[in-house]
Amino acid sequence: MSTKEWPLWEVFIRSKQGLNHKHVGSLRAADSTMALDNARDVYTRRSEGISIWVVESNYVHANDPADADAYFEPSDTKIFRHPTFYEVHEDIKHM
């Protein structure tokens, strides 16, 4: 026995003012109102959040993990992007 499934939603929760929303998991719901209500019941039963975003999972695009090494390589080789790359005279303060 099977029926057409409700769409899958990804759930993001802001735990308190000043912090960003963070992915916590997913759930199925017929529409966004139901997805929000279910997210509240499933993911915030112990004051874990003060704000919820739900996004239909089809709208999430991701890079291919198989190519991740090459994809992120440019940032690994540019060590001059980090302040520790530069020599500063030890008498210099506040820099």
Place this chain on the structure above:
Amino acid sequence: MKVLETTDLEQKFQDKIDREVKIEPNDWMPDAYRKTLIRQMSQHAHSEIVGMLPEANWITRAPNLRRKAVLLAKVQDEAGHGLYLYSATETLGADREATIDDLHSGKAKYSSIFNYPALSWADIGAIGWLVDGAAIMNQVALCRCSYGPYARAMVKICKEESFHQRQGYELLTTLAQGAPEQKELAQDALNRFWWPALMMFGPNDDESPNSAQSMRWKIKRLTNDELRQNFIDATVPQAELIGLKVPDENLKWNEETGHYDFTPINWDEFWQVVNGNGPCNKQRVDARRKAKEEGMWVREAALAFAEKRKKKLTA
């Protein structure tokens, strides 16, 4: 790019596991790893959902409002835990409804403990203390499982579940300190749930052929027998403290090993229950099937309503 041979991929995969790098949903993984996880995680999800049944039966008969609110919250948690696990299973490409249909057709199993009935109010205490206690022992180890979504779900579940065990122990403590009839109820519940709780950890290590591979893949971190022994060592003093007697004549602290010795488990009973002949197997699966079938129109209506509203908005 050079096309990698399967053996290369498998080697790279095992290297990652050995270095304690978590595996995430879209990463390459051996088919057998995926299949093992889908089986284990969906059965874990089914156990959470089926586990609601024996307890939900007692919500309306809780002796006071406090106990009722607590039990209601616990059963609601179990629904949430089932959902985290079904969602995590879906990240492996498993179809959620198909996994649920496998439960209903008897193809998929769930923890055999839920095929025992909850006969008295004291059983609600024994379930929280022993059944959730055994589950926590197992789940704490699973928090370090190599598959990221499963490990994350376990962290959340373990945090929530510790109240389940405490409320059960508190309930039994209250009964054990009550009238003789109440103490008797508590002892009777322990008598009936002790052995099935020990069976929850699964067959002995030498009878558990898939364990070695699961340990290599770091899906499992401790063996069935290790977990069972840890549970016994932790639980026996808790029973003694409230004046209840663990129903095992051979239970004895072993100075040398630093563990309790206990009677070998009656595995015939375990396999009977796993294979469908426990006291409540049929009742449990029938209840799940009925819930799906009779709730189907609600789900269909919600979807039809959502689609109609979407059309109106875009018109």
